[in-house]
Amino acid sequence: MIDTTPTLQLEELDVRISQDLSLSNISFQIHAGEVAAIIGPNGAGKTSLLRAICNELDRQSGALKFNGRDMAAWKLSERAKLLAILPQRSVLDFPFSVSEVVSLGRIPHSSSQQQNAIIVEQALELVDCLQFTDRLFLSLSGGEKQRVQLARVAAQIWERQSLHRCLILDEPSASLDLAHQEMIAKMIRFFAEQGVAIVTVLHDLNLASQCADKLLVLKDGSAIAQGRPVEVLSENLISEAFNVHAQLTTASKDGAPRIIT
Protein backbone atom coordinates (compact mmCIF):
# COMPACT_ATOMS: atom_id res chain seq x y z
CA MET A 1 0.00 0.00 0.00
CA ILE A 2 1.27 3.43 -0.86
CA ASP A 3 1.51 5.78 2.08
CA THR A 4 -0.59 8.81 1.19
CA THR A 5 -0.16 10.78 4.42
CA PRO A 6 1.16 14.21 3.45
CA THR A 7 4.63 14.83 4.88
CA LEU A 8 3.60 18.31 5.88
CA GLN A 9 0.08 19.59 6.17
CA LEU A 10 -1.17 23.07 7.04
CA GLU A 11 -4.90 23.59 7.44
CA GLU A 12 -6.36 27.07 7.75
CA LEU A 13 -3.35 28.13 9.74
CA ASP A 14 -3.52 31.53 11.46
CA VAL A 15 -0.34 32.86 13.03
CA ARG A 16 0.31 36.28 14.49
CA ILE A 17 3.75 37.58 13.58
CA SER A 18 3.68 41.18 14.78
CA GLN A 19 1.15 43.93 15.34
CA ASP A 20 0.94 44.69 11.65
CA LEU A 21 1.36 41.30 10.10
CA SER A 22 -0.15 37.89 10.58
CA LEU A 23 -0.35 34.83 8.41
CA SER A 24 -3.97 34.15 7.81
CA ASN A 25 -5.83 31.11 6.65
CA ILE A 26 -2.97 29.23 5.03
CA SER A 27 -3.80 25.76 3.79
CA PHE A 28 -1.13 23.82 2.07
CA GLN A 29 0.19 20.31 1.88
CA ILE A 30 3.20 18.59 0.51
CA HIS A 31 3.82 14.90 -0.04
CA ALA A 32 6.97 12.81 -0.08
CA GLY A 33 9.22 13.71 -3.00
CA GLU A 34 7.46 17.00 -3.76
CA VAL A 35 9.19 20.34 -3.98
CA ALA A 36 7.31 23.44 -2.89
CA ALA A 37 8.64 26.94 -3.39
CA ILE A 38 7.30 29.90 -1.43
CA ILE A 39 7.58 33.14 -3.36
CA GLY A 40 6.43 36.68 -2.71
CA PRO A 41 7.68 40.21 -2.15
CA ASN A 42 9.79 41.30 0.84
CA GLY A 43 7.82 41.35 4.05
CA ALA A 44 5.12 39.02 2.75
CA GLY A 45 5.74 36.60 5.61
CA LYS A 46 7.76 33.90 3.81
CA THR A 47 10.35 33.39 6.55
CA SER A 48 7.62 33.67 9.19
CA LEU A 49 5.71 30.90 7.45
CA LEU A 50 8.79 28.68 7.68
CA ARG A 51 9.16 29.54 11.36
CA ALA A 52 5.48 28.81 11.90
CA ILE A 53 5.96 25.42 10.26
CA CYS A 54 8.79 24.71 12.73
CA ASN A 55 6.41 25.58 15.56
CA GLU A 56 8.44 28.64 16.55
CA LEU A 57 5.52 31.09 16.41
CA ASP A 58 2.29 31.04 18.39
CA ARG A 59 -0.39 29.33 16.37
CA GLN A 60 -3.80 30.96 16.85
CA SER A 61 -5.94 28.51 14.98
CA GLY A 62 -5.69 25.84 12.35
CA ALA A 63 -3.81 22.57 12.17
CA LEU A 64 -0.16 21.87 11.45
CA LYS A 65 0.87 18.26 10.97
CA PHE A 66 4.17 16.61 10.22
CA ASN A 67 3.94 12.96 9.14
CA GLY A 68 0.32 12.99 10.26
CA ARG A 69 1.10 14.08 13.83
CA ASP A 70 0.59 17.56 15.26
CA MET A 71 3.90 19.46 14.99
CA ALA A 72 3.72 20.52 18.67
CA ALA A 73 3.37 16.89 19.76
CA TRP A 74 6.73 15.88 18.30
CA LYS A 75 9.66 15.38 20.62
CA LEU A 76 12.39 17.73 19.33
CA SER A 77 14.96 14.96 19.31
CA GLU A 78 12.71 12.70 17.22
CA ARG A 79 11.70 15.50 14.87
CA ALA A 80 15.32 16.46 14.24
CA LYS A 81 15.97 13.06 12.66
CA LEU A 82 13.38 13.79 9.97
CA LEU A 83 13.18 17.54 9.60
CA ALA A 84 16.15 19.76 8.77
CA ILE A 85 15.95 23.52 8.50
CA LEU A 86 18.38 25.96 6.93
CA PRO A 87 17.80 29.50 8.28
CA GLN A 88 18.42 32.53 6.09
CA ARG A 89 21.62 33.32 7.87
CA SER A 90 23.41 31.88 10.85
CA VAL A 91 26.23 33.43 12.78
CA LEU A 92 29.01 31.15 13.90
CA ASP A 93 31.87 32.85 15.71
CA PHE A 94 33.87 29.85 16.81
CA PRO A 95 36.83 28.34 14.94
CA PHE A 96 35.23 25.11 13.76
CA SER A 97 36.64 23.39 10.72
CA VAL A 98 34.32 22.90 7.75
CA SER A 99 33.92 19.17 8.40
CA GLU A 100 33.12 19.86 12.07
CA VAL A 101 30.34 22.27 11.07
CA VAL A 102 28.82 19.66 8.78
CA SER A 103 29.09 16.94 11.42
CA LEU A 104 26.96 19.10 13.77
CA GLY A 105 24.14 17.95 11.49
CA ARG A 106 24.69 14.41 12.78
CA ILE A 107 23.94 15.35 16.43
CA PRO A 108 20.35 13.96 16.34
CA HIS A 109 21.56 10.56 15.16
CA SER A 110 23.29 7.84 17.10
CA SER A 111 25.26 6.59 14.10
CA SER A 112 28.90 5.59 14.48
CA GLN A 113 31.76 8.02 13.96
CA GLN A 114 32.94 6.25 10.80
CA GLN A 115 29.43 6.38 9.35
CA ASN A 116 29.15 10.07 10.23
CA ALA A 117 32.49 10.79 8.57
CA ILE A 118 31.30 9.13 5.35
CA ILE A 119 28.03 11.11 5.37
CA VAL A 120 29.87 14.38 6.07
CA GLU A 121 32.14 13.75 3.10
CA GLN A 122 29.24 12.87 0.79
CA ALA A 123 27.27 15.94 1.89
CA LEU A 124 30.28 18.17 1.26
CA GLU A 125 30.65 16.63 -2.18
CA LEU A 126 26.99 17.35 -2.93
CA VAL A 127 27.49 21.08 -2.34
CA ASP A 128 30.81 21.13 -4.13
CA CYS A 129 32.86 21.90 -1.00
CA LEU A 130 35.01 18.81 -0.66
CA GLN A 131 38.13 20.90 -1.21
CA PHE A 132 37.37 22.93 1.94
CA THR A 133 37.01 19.98 4.33
CA ASP A 134 39.91 20.93 6.60
CA ARG A 135 39.68 24.71 6.24
CA LEU A 136 38.41 26.90 9.05
CA PHE A 137 34.76 27.77 8.54
CA LEU A 138 35.45 31.39 9.51
CA SER A 139 37.95 31.78 6.68
CA LEU A 140 35.39 31.02 3.95
CA SER A 141 33.50 33.57 1.87
CA GLY A 142 29.78 34.21 2.39
CA GLY A 143 28.68 31.94 -0.43
CA GLU A 144 31.06 29.17 0.63
CA LYS A 145 29.73 29.37 4.20
CA GLN A 146 26.20 29.10 2.84
CA ARG A 147 27.14 25.94 0.94
CA VAL A 148 28.72 24.40 4.04
CA GLN A 149 25.55 25.15 6.03
CA LEU A 150 23.59 23.45 3.23
CA ALA A 151 25.82 20.41 3.63
CA ARG A 152 25.10 20.47 7.38
CA VAL A 153 21.30 20.26 6.90
CA ALA A 154 21.82 17.68 4.15
CA ALA A 155 23.85 15.52 6.55
CA GLN A 156 21.07 15.82 9.11
CA ILE A 157 18.52 14.01 6.91
CA TRP A 158 20.95 12.02 4.78
CA GLU A 159 19.64 8.55 5.48
CA ARG A 160 16.21 7.06 4.87
CA GLN A 161 14.05 6.71 7.98
CA SER A 162 10.83 4.83 8.62
CA LEU A 163 8.87 8.11 8.33
CA HIS A 164 9.02 10.80 5.65
CA ARG A 165 11.85 13.30 5.76
CA CYS A 166 11.45 17.00 5.09
CA LEU A 167 13.93 19.71 4.22
CA ILE A 168 13.15 23.39 4.77
CA LEU A 169 15.38 25.97 3.13
CA ASP A 170 15.14 29.73 3.58
CA GLU A 171 16.60 31.41 0.52
CA PRO A 172 19.33 28.84 -0.03
CA SER A 173 20.55 30.57 -3.18
CA ALA A 174 20.81 34.08 -1.69
CA SER A 175 24.57 34.54 -1.68
CA LEU A 176 25.50 31.99 -4.33
CA ASP A 177 26.98 32.59 -7.76
CA LEU A 178 25.27 31.32 -10.92
CA ALA A 179 27.00 27.96 -11.02
CA HIS A 180 26.06 27.25 -7.45
CA GLN A 181 22.44 28.29 -7.91
CA GLU A 182 22.42 25.43 -10.40
CA MET A 183 23.87 23.31 -7.55
CA ILE A 184 20.85 24.19 -5.37
CA ALA A 185 18.55 22.84 -8.08
CA LYS A 186 20.67 19.69 -8.23
CA MET A 187 20.60 19.24 -4.46
CA ILE A 188 16.83 19.73 -4.33
CA ARG A 189 16.37 17.09 -7.07
CA PHE A 190 18.77 14.74 -5.28
CA PHE A 191 16.65 14.77 -2.13
CA ALA A 192 13.27 14.86 -3.89
CA GLU A 193 14.18 11.69 -5.80
CA GLN A 194 14.74 9.95 -2.45
CA GLY A 195 11.24 10.94 -1.32
CA VAL A 196 12.21 13.93 0.81
CA ALA A 197 9.59 16.69 0.84
CA ILE A 198 11.19 20.09 0.29
CA VAL A 199 9.85 23.51 1.19
CA THR A 200 12.00 26.42 0.14
CA VAL A 201 11.74 30.17 -0.01
CA LEU A 202 13.24 31.35 -3.28
CA HIS A 203 13.76 34.86 -4.55
CA ASP A 204 14.65 33.85 -8.05
CA LEU A 205 11.31 33.15 -9.77
CA ASN A 206 13.01 31.30 -12.60
CA LEU A 207 14.80 28.99 -10.22
CA ALA A 208 11.49 28.46 -8.40
CA SER A 209 9.65 27.72 -11.61
CA GLN A 210 12.38 25.35 -12.71
CA CYS A 211 12.69 23.17 -9.61
CA ALA A 212 9.33 23.36 -7.81
CA ASP A 213 6.35 21.06 -8.28
CA LYS A 214 4.25 23.54 -6.40
CA LEU A 215 4.37 27.28 -5.86
CA LEU A 216 2.85 29.16 -2.94
CA VAL A 217 2.59 32.89 -3.56
CA LEU A 218 2.43 34.98 -0.40
CA LYS A 219 1.48 38.61 -0.12
CA ASP A 220 0.78 40.46 3.13
CA GLY A 221 0.53 37.18 5.01
CA SER A 222 -2.02 35.54 2.74
CA ALA A 223 -1.62 32.96 0.03
CA ILE A 224 -2.80 34.69 -3.12
CA ALA A 225 -2.17 31.67 -5.34
CA GLN A 226 -0.85 28.15 -5.21
CA GLY A 227 -0.44 25.27 -7.61
CA ARG A 228 1.93 24.03 -10.31
CA PRO A 229 4.21 26.72 -11.76
CA VAL A 230 2.48 26.59 -15.18
CA GLU A 231 -0.89 27.14 -13.55
CA VAL A 232 0.21 29.80 -11.11
CA LEU A 233 2.71 31.99 -12.89
CA SER A 234 1.09 34.59 -15.05
CA GLU A 235 1.86 38.17 -15.98
CA ASN A 236 -1.15 39.27 -13.94
CA LEU A 237 -0.06 37.40 -10.83
CA ILE A 238 3.48 38.76 -10.99
CA SER A 239 2.13 42.24 -11.37
CA GLU A 240 -0.25 41.69 -8.43
CA ALA A 241 2.33 40.15 -6.12
CA PHE A 242 5.47 42.07 -6.97
CA ASN A 243 4.20 45.23 -8.65
CA VAL A 244 6.41 44.49 -11.62
CA HIS A 245 5.49 44.14 -15.26
CA ALA A 246 7.02 40.96 -16.57
CA GLN A 247 6.82 38.79 -19.63
CA LEU A 248 6.47 35.05 -19.56
CA THR A 249 7.90 32.64 -22.05
CA THR A 250 7.72 28.87 -22.18
CA ALA A 251 10.56 28.46 -24.60
CA SER A 252 12.74 26.54 -22.13
CA LYS A 253 13.65 22.88 -22.55
CA ASP A 254 11.64 21.65 -19.57
CA GLY A 255 8.49 23.56 -20.48
CA ALA A 256 8.52 25.50 -17.21
CA PRO A 257 7.63 29.16 -17.61
CA ARG A 258 10.46 31.69 -17.58
CA ILE A 259 10.06 35.25 -16.44
CA ILE A 260 11.66 38.17 -18.24
CA THR A 261 11.41 41.55 -16.61
Place this chain on the structure above:
Amino acid sequence: MDRLNSTRVLTTLVFLLPALVAIYLAVGPSLISPLLLFSSPESESLIRDQVILQSIRLPRAVMAVLVGSSLAVCGAVMQGLFRNPLADPSLIGVSSGASAGASFVIVFGASVLPGSEILGLSFVSIGAVAGAVLAVFLVYRLATDRYGTSVITMLLSGVAIGAVASALNNLFTYFADSVMLRRISVWEMGNLEGASWNRVAIMAVVAMLLLWRIPRYRLALNAFLLGESEARYLGINVEWVKKELIMVTALAVGVSVVVVGNIAFVGLVVPHIIRGAIGPDHRSLIPGAALAGAVLLLLADMAARTLIAPAELPAGVLTALVGAPVFFSLLIRSKALNNPERL
Protein backbone atom coordinates in the same frame (compact mmCIF):
# COMPACT_ATOMS: atom_id res chain seq x y z
CA MET B 1 44.59 25.13 10.05
CA ASP B 2 47.18 24.71 12.79
CA ARG B 3 45.58 22.74 15.55
CA LEU B 4 47.16 20.34 17.94
CA ASN B 5 45.95 16.77 18.16
CA SER B 6 43.34 16.84 20.92
CA THR B 7 44.06 13.34 22.24
CA ARG B 8 47.74 14.18 22.55
CA VAL B 9 47.02 17.47 24.36
CA LEU B 10 44.62 15.77 26.80
CA THR B 11 47.09 12.95 27.48
CA THR B 12 49.88 15.44 28.12
CA LEU B 13 47.70 17.32 30.60
CA VAL B 14 46.68 14.10 32.35
CA PHE B 15 50.36 13.32 33.01
CA LEU B 16 51.33 16.91 33.73
CA LEU B 17 48.75 17.45 36.46
CA PRO B 18 49.95 14.85 39.03
CA ALA B 19 53.57 15.80 38.34
CA LEU B 20 52.71 19.39 39.09
CA VAL B 21 50.85 18.44 42.26
CA ALA B 22 54.00 16.62 43.43
CA ILE B 23 56.16 19.67 42.74
CA TYR B 24 53.59 21.89 44.46
CA LEU B 25 53.73 19.69 47.56
CA ALA B 26 57.52 19.70 47.61
CA VAL B 27 58.05 23.44 47.18
CA GLY B 28 57.66 25.88 50.04
CA PRO B 29 59.51 27.43 52.99
CA SER B 30 61.00 23.99 53.57
CA LEU B 31 61.58 21.48 50.80
CA ILE B 32 59.64 18.31 51.60
CA SER B 33 59.47 15.06 49.65
CA PRO B 34 55.83 14.38 48.74
CA LEU B 35 56.56 10.67 49.26
CA LEU B 36 56.53 11.38 52.99
CA LEU B 37 52.75 11.26 52.74
CA PHE B 38 52.91 7.53 52.19
CA SER B 39 55.38 6.62 54.94
CA SER B 40 55.27 6.54 58.72
CA PRO B 41 58.27 8.59 59.86
CA GLU B 42 60.05 8.12 63.20
CA SER B 43 62.03 11.32 63.68
CA GLU B 44 60.37 14.43 65.04
CA SER B 45 61.33 16.70 62.15
CA LEU B 46 59.98 14.24 59.62
CA ILE B 47 56.72 13.97 61.54
CA ARG B 48 56.47 17.76 61.49
CA ASP B 49 57.08 17.78 57.74
CA GLN B 50 54.38 15.16 57.29
CA VAL B 51 51.91 17.29 59.19
CA ILE B 52 52.78 20.28 56.98
CA LEU B 53 52.06 18.15 53.92
CA GLN B 54 48.87 16.64 55.26
CA SER B 55 47.18 19.63 56.75
CA ILE B 56 48.59 22.60 54.83
CA ARG B 57 50.00 21.79 51.41
CA LEU B 58 47.83 18.86 50.34
CA PRO B 59 44.43 20.47 51.04
CA ARG B 60 45.65 23.61 49.36
CA ALA B 61 46.84 21.69 46.28
CA VAL B 62 43.55 19.78 46.06
CA MET B 63 41.67 23.06 46.44
CA ALA B 64 43.67 24.62 43.60
CA VAL B 65 42.88 21.64 41.38
CA LEU B 66 39.16 21.67 42.20
CA VAL B 67 38.68 25.42 41.93
CA GLY B 68 40.85 25.79 38.82
CA SER B 69 39.06 23.06 36.92
CA SER B 70 35.59 24.17 38.05
CA LEU B 71 36.18 27.78 37.03
CA ALA B 72 37.60 26.77 33.66
CA VAL B 73 34.73 24.38 32.90
CA CYS B 74 32.19 27.04 33.93
CA GLY B 75 33.95 29.51 31.63
CA ALA B 76 33.80 27.07 28.72
CA VAL B 77 30.10 26.47 29.38
CA MET B 78 29.29 30.18 29.61
CA GLN B 79 31.18 30.93 26.41
CA GLY B 80 29.27 28.19 24.62
CA LEU B 81 25.93 29.20 26.07
CA PHE B 82 26.37 32.86 25.21
CA ARG B 83 28.00 32.00 21.88
CA ASN B 84 30.65 34.49 22.84
CA PRO B 85 34.29 33.52 23.31
CA LEU B 86 34.66 36.45 25.73
CA ALA B 87 31.93 35.38 28.15
CA ASP B 88 32.86 34.55 31.71
CA PRO B 89 30.87 33.43 34.78
CA SER B 90 31.20 36.90 36.28
CA LEU B 91 29.08 38.19 33.38
CA ILE B 92 25.89 36.88 34.91
CA GLY B 93 26.59 38.57 38.23
CA VAL B 94 27.89 35.60 40.26
CA SER B 95 31.11 37.18 41.49
CA SER B 96 29.79 40.67 42.17
CA GLY B 97 26.75 39.23 43.92
CA ALA B 98 28.97 37.10 46.12
CA SER B 99 31.22 40.06 46.97
CA ALA B 100 28.27 42.25 47.90
CA GLY B 101 26.81 39.49 50.07
CA ALA B 102 30.10 38.95 51.86
CA SER B 103 30.69 42.68 52.46
CA PHE B 104 27.17 43.02 53.79
CA VAL B 105 27.79 40.36 56.42
CA ILE B 106 31.27 41.68 57.30
CA VAL B 107 29.99 45.21 57.84
CA PHE B 108 26.52 44.74 59.31
CA GLY B 109 26.61 41.19 60.60
CA ALA B 110 29.68 41.38 62.83
CA SER B 111 27.80 42.85 65.79
CA VAL B 112 24.77 40.62 65.42
CA LEU B 113 26.19 37.27 64.47
CA PRO B 114 28.59 35.27 66.59
CA GLY B 115 31.98 34.43 65.10
CA SER B 116 31.14 30.76 65.00
CA GLU B 117 31.17 28.66 61.87
CA ILE B 118 28.93 26.10 60.23
CA LEU B 119 30.79 23.23 58.55
CA GLY B 120 33.93 25.35 58.53
CA LEU B 121 32.16 28.12 56.68
CA SER B 122 31.79 31.50 58.33
CA PHE B 123 28.65 33.56 58.14
CA VAL B 124 30.55 35.73 55.66
CA SER B 125 30.66 32.78 53.28
CA ILE B 126 26.99 32.12 53.70
CA GLY B 127 26.33 35.77 52.88
CA ALA B 128 28.43 35.34 49.75
CA VAL B 129 26.52 32.27 48.55
CA ALA B 130 23.25 34.07 49.19
CA GLY B 131 24.50 37.11 47.23
CA ALA B 132 25.65 34.97 44.30
CA VAL B 133 22.43 32.99 44.10
CA LEU B 134 20.30 36.11 44.42
CA ALA B 135 22.20 37.90 41.65
CA VAL B 136 21.93 34.98 39.21
CA PHE B 137 18.27 34.48 40.08
CA LEU B 138 17.54 38.16 39.33
CA VAL B 139 19.49 38.08 36.08
CA TYR B 140 17.67 34.94 35.01
CA ARG B 141 14.22 36.34 35.92
CA LEU B 142 14.89 39.60 34.09
CA ALA B 143 15.86 37.76 30.92
CA THR B 144 13.03 35.23 30.93
CA ASP B 145 9.59 35.80 29.53
CA ARG B 146 7.01 33.34 28.26
CA TYR B 147 8.98 32.83 25.06
CA GLY B 148 12.02 31.62 26.96
CA THR B 149 15.29 33.06 28.16
CA SER B 150 16.97 35.59 25.94
CA VAL B 151 20.72 35.22 26.00
CA ILE B 152 21.30 38.83 24.96
CA THR B 153 18.99 40.20 27.66
CA MET B 154 20.76 37.97 30.12
CA LEU B 155 24.14 39.45 29.25
CA LEU B 156 22.73 42.97 29.55
CA SER B 157 20.92 42.32 32.83
CA GLY B 158 24.07 40.60 34.09
CA VAL B 159 25.93 43.85 33.51
CA ALA B 160 23.14 45.83 35.22
CA ILE B 161 22.85 43.53 38.25
CA GLY B 162 26.64 43.44 38.45
CA ALA B 163 26.69 47.24 38.57
CA VAL B 164 24.06 47.32 41.31
CA ALA B 165 25.98 44.71 43.31
CA SER B 166 29.24 46.65 42.97
CA ALA B 167 27.49 49.84 44.05
CA LEU B 168 26.07 48.06 47.11
CA ASN B 169 29.50 46.67 47.79
CA ASN B 170 30.95 50.18 47.71
CA LEU B 171 28.19 51.40 49.97
CA PHE B 172 28.92 48.70 52.55
CA THR B 173 32.63 49.46 52.30
CA TYR B 174 31.84 53.13 52.98
CA PHE B 175 30.29 52.18 56.32
CA ALA B 176 33.13 49.81 57.24
CA ASP B 177 35.80 50.55 59.85
CA SER B 178 39.45 49.79 59.14
CA VAL B 179 39.37 46.21 60.49
CA MET B 180 36.33 45.44 58.32
CA LEU B 181 38.01 47.05 55.31
CA ARG B 182 41.01 44.78 55.68
CA ARG B 183 38.74 41.73 55.92
CA ILE B 184 36.77 42.79 52.85
CA SER B 185 39.85 43.40 50.73
CA VAL B 186 41.58 40.16 51.73
CA TRP B 187 38.38 38.31 51.02
CA GLU B 188 37.87 39.90 47.63
CA MET B 189 41.35 39.30 46.31
CA GLY B 190 40.91 35.59 46.37
CA ASN B 191 43.57 33.34 47.78
CA LEU B 192 43.99 29.75 48.71
CA GLU B 193 45.75 30.38 52.01
CA GLY B 194 42.87 29.23 54.19
CA ALA B 195 42.22 25.93 52.42
CA SER B 196 41.12 23.42 55.04
CA TRP B 197 39.85 19.87 54.51
CA ASN B 198 36.33 21.07 55.39
CA ARG B 199 36.35 23.61 52.63
CA VAL B 200 37.99 21.19 50.22
CA ALA B 201 35.15 18.74 50.89
CA ILE B 202 32.51 21.37 50.10
CA MET B 203 34.28 22.38 46.89
CA ALA B 204 34.76 18.71 45.96
CA VAL B 205 31.02 18.04 46.15
CA VAL B 206 30.32 20.98 43.84
CA ALA B 207 33.13 20.07 41.42
CA MET B 208 31.85 16.49 41.23
CA LEU B 209 28.35 17.77 40.48
CA LEU B 210 29.80 19.95 37.74
CA LEU B 211 31.93 17.22 36.17
CA TRP B 212 28.99 14.83 36.33
CA ARG B 213 26.32 17.14 34.82
CA ILE B 214 28.22 19.19 32.24
CA PRO B 215 29.71 16.47 29.99
CA ARG B 216 26.24 15.19 29.07
CA TYR B 217 25.62 18.56 27.41
CA ARG B 218 28.75 18.53 25.27
CA LEU B 219 26.88 17.95 22.00
CA ALA B 220 24.12 20.38 22.98
CA LEU B 221 26.79 23.03 23.58
CA ASN B 222 28.28 22.34 20.15
CA ALA B 223 24.82 22.83 18.62
CA PHE B 224 24.37 26.03 20.68
CA LEU B 225 27.35 27.59 18.90
CA LEU B 226 25.23 27.64 15.72
CA GLY B 227 22.44 29.58 17.44
CA GLU B 228 19.46 28.77 19.62
CA SER B 229 16.99 28.07 16.81
CA GLU B 230 19.54 25.90 15.05
CA ALA B 231 20.12 23.97 18.28
CA ARG B 232 16.38 23.41 18.55
CA TYR B 233 16.29 22.21 14.92
CA LEU B 234 19.00 19.75 15.87
CA GLY B 235 16.72 18.30 18.53
CA ILE B 236 18.09 20.09 21.61
CA ASN B 237 15.63 21.08 24.34
CA VAL B 238 17.09 24.57 24.48
CA GLU B 239 15.22 26.02 27.48
CA TRP B 240 15.99 23.05 29.67
CA VAL B 241 19.67 23.01 28.74
CA LYS B 242 20.03 26.73 29.45
CA LYS B 243 18.34 26.45 32.83
CA GLU B 244 20.42 23.52 34.03
CA LEU B 245 23.72 24.91 32.75
CA ILE B 246 23.11 28.30 34.35
CA MET B 247 22.13 26.76 37.68
CA VAL B 248 25.08 24.41 37.84
CA THR B 249 27.65 27.03 36.83
CA ALA B 250 26.19 29.65 39.20
CA LEU B 251 26.41 27.18 42.06
CA ALA B 252 29.95 26.12 41.23
CA VAL B 253 31.30 29.64 40.76
CA GLY B 254 29.39 30.90 43.81
CA VAL B 255 30.82 28.20 46.05
CA SER B 256 34.32 28.68 44.64
CA VAL B 257 34.08 32.40 45.47
CA VAL B 258 33.05 31.38 48.98
CA VAL B 259 35.90 28.95 49.60
CA VAL B 260 38.74 30.91 47.99
CA GLY B 261 37.38 34.33 46.94
CA ASN B 262 37.48 35.80 43.46
CA ILE B 263 40.03 34.13 41.22
CA ALA B 264 40.08 36.28 38.12
CA PHE B 265 40.60 35.26 34.51
CA VAL B 266 40.86 31.49 34.91
CA GLY B 267 37.32 31.04 33.57
CA LEU B 268 38.02 33.35 30.67
CA VAL B 269 41.58 32.52 29.63
CA VAL B 270 41.72 28.74 30.04
CA PRO B 271 38.87 27.78 27.66
CA HIS B 272 40.27 30.33 25.24
CA ILE B 273 43.75 28.78 25.27
CA ILE B 274 42.38 25.24 24.94
CA ARG B 275 40.03 26.24 22.13
CA GLY B 276 42.94 27.81 20.29
CA ALA B 277 44.98 24.65 20.71
CA ILE B 278 42.48 21.90 19.95
CA GLY B 279 39.37 23.59 18.53
CA PRO B 280 35.92 24.44 19.90
CA ASP B 281 34.42 20.93 20.03
CA HIS B 282 33.10 20.62 23.60
CA ARG B 283 33.76 16.89 23.66
CA SER B 284 37.46 17.65 24.08
CA LEU B 285 37.19 21.30 25.17
CA ILE B 286 35.50 20.48 28.50
CA PRO B 287 37.98 17.86 29.73
CA GLY B 288 40.82 20.00 28.32
CA ALA B 289 39.60 23.08 30.20
CA ALA B 290 39.13 21.08 33.42
CA LEU B 291 42.73 19.80 33.30
CA ALA B 292 44.31 23.05 32.14
CA GLY B 293 42.36 25.10 34.71
CA ALA B 294 43.75 22.89 37.47
CA VAL B 295 47.28 23.20 36.06
CA LEU B 296 47.02 26.97 35.74
CA LEU B 297 45.75 27.59 39.25
CA LEU B 298 48.36 25.22 40.72
CA LEU B 299 51.09 27.17 38.93
CA ALA B 300 49.61 30.51 39.96
CA ASP B 301 49.32 29.51 43.59
CA MET B 302 52.81 28.04 43.58
CA ALA B 303 54.08 31.40 42.36
CA ALA B 304 51.90 33.22 44.90
CA ARG B 305 53.44 31.17 47.72
CA THR B 306 57.05 31.45 46.67
CA LEU B 307 57.63 34.75 44.82
CA ILE B 308 57.92 36.94 47.90
CA ALA B 309 58.44 34.18 50.52
CA PRO B 310 58.03 34.08 53.45
CA ALA B 311 55.13 36.43 52.67
CA GLU B 312 52.41 35.46 50.21
CA LEU B 313 50.61 37.10 47.32
CA PRO B 314 46.89 36.49 46.79
CA ALA B 315 46.60 33.99 43.93
CA GLY B 316 43.62 35.89 42.51
CA VAL B 317 45.74 39.01 42.03
CA LEU B 318 48.39 36.94 40.31
CA THR B 319 46.00 35.25 37.88
CA ALA B 320 44.66 38.67 36.92
CA LEU B 321 48.12 40.21 36.54
CA VAL B 322 49.32 37.38 34.31
CA GLY B 323 45.98 36.45 32.79
CA ALA B 324 45.01 39.81 31.38
CA PRO B 325 48.09 40.36 29.18
CA VAL B 326 48.08 36.73 28.04
CA PHE B 327 44.44 37.06 27.15
CA PHE B 328 45.03 40.27 25.26
CA SER B 329 47.84 38.80 23.19
CA LEU B 330 45.71 35.74 22.41
CA LEU B 331 42.91 37.97 21.30
CA ILE B 332 45.09 39.87 18.87
CA ARG B 333 46.65 36.71 17.48
CA SER B 334 43.38 34.86 17.02
CA LYS B 335 41.86 37.89 15.36
CA ALA B 336 44.64 37.90 12.82
CA LEU B 337 44.51 34.15 12.24
CA ASN B 338 40.79 33.48 12.06
CA ASN B 339 39.34 36.59 10.65
CA PRO B 340 41.67 38.33 8.27
CA GLU B 341 38.90 40.59 6.98
CA ARG B 342 38.22 41.97 10.46
CA LEU B 343 41.70 43.34 10.97
